[in-house]
Amino acid sequence: MSWIDEKAHLELARIREAREKQVYPYFREFETGGLHTTIAGKPVTNFSSNDYLGLTNHPRVKEAAHKAIDKYACGLSSSRVQATTVEHVDLERRLAKFFGFEKCLTFTTGYQAMLGLIAASADKETTLVLDSFSHACILDGTFLAAGVPGRAPEVRFFNHNSAKSLERILKTRERKNALVLVEGVYSLDGDRANLTEFVEICDRYDAVLAVDDAHGTGTLGEHGKGLIEELGLHGRVPILMTAFSKTFGGIGGALLASTEVIEMVQHAARSFLFSASLPVPVVAAVSTILDMLETSGPEMVRELHQKRDYMRGKLLEAGFELGTSTTHIMPVMCRDERKTLFMHVAMLECGVLMVPITYPGVKPGEERLRVNVTRGHTQEDMDTALELLKTYGEAFFVLSGEDIGPMED
């Protein structure tokens, strides 16, 4: 056995154990798209999806993608430098207008958009200031920038969502330029960034604030423009990033900022320059969802909020703990790995998918089921899920908080 086979065998010990106990929860195979799908032939309602407005499978979106396939096929065989279409540029122009920024650049994934921003803008004169709960794309962009010889920025973390902690870091930073990176809505906890305070602090300490609002887009603000719209901070946040893999029904990322910042990233970000361009059928799908947001955004966001409020009320009434969530992302805290896995398996057997999040995704004691309510869920979906959560929440002592006790193998 080579060292790499030995290493793989050792590292997979936990996964093997979970598979043996039949509680391995990941990479389940959907047989159709959409919130209502099947897994191994059995109907399943997906409550861990990020299709927040339920538009991914809309007939108009699919039709637009079909038309784009006829015209452009599924790939352009190169990066944007030599594979840009009028559709890419048109989408960028429209997104800039929708979100109220001078310019937009689209990337093939949201992850790449964040990597591109950080790597292109941070150098040895920069301090990168990260919330301690940052998404992997922010962390990886930072690690990438920190590893470039001769350019490495200073890297500092502040306590999650703490304005005081952010201020302390900005005051004591060692480099002239600070880039502060936060998320609008945190994907595992469903809490909103303290953006109003962060904007003020960044102004005071001459720092640039960049917000990854992948989960706020389509879910917050009257028109679904995200946390910046909700808090009336338009024009106060210089850089916004969002992902198309949630509300926008596809894959890809958008970076929005001033014309010069965008053009700097466009000519320097290796995650943009050295990776193939966003397929045009996806551009067409995103563009169609943007049409829908422009024409009926407020109604759709209101509908999502009604469902969010209903589900939140019922979950709390039943006695579930939702951590720090204030949005449609409502983690059902189980605070024990086995309880979380058993809940997941039992719910799935009954046709409701709620993905378990366990260590190392979260700290031990913070294990939870990922529960995202979307506009695409029906009243019946929500009521069925709530009944099952109550039944198994009692059966596995999630509601009582008691220890689950020893289990027979």
Ligand SMILES: Cc1ncc(COP(=O)(O)O)c(C=O)c1O
């Ligand atoms: C907060 C946040 N930022 C960025 C991304 C990356 O987006 P994408 O899936 O398009 O790479 C995600 C997706 O998981 C996310 O949750």
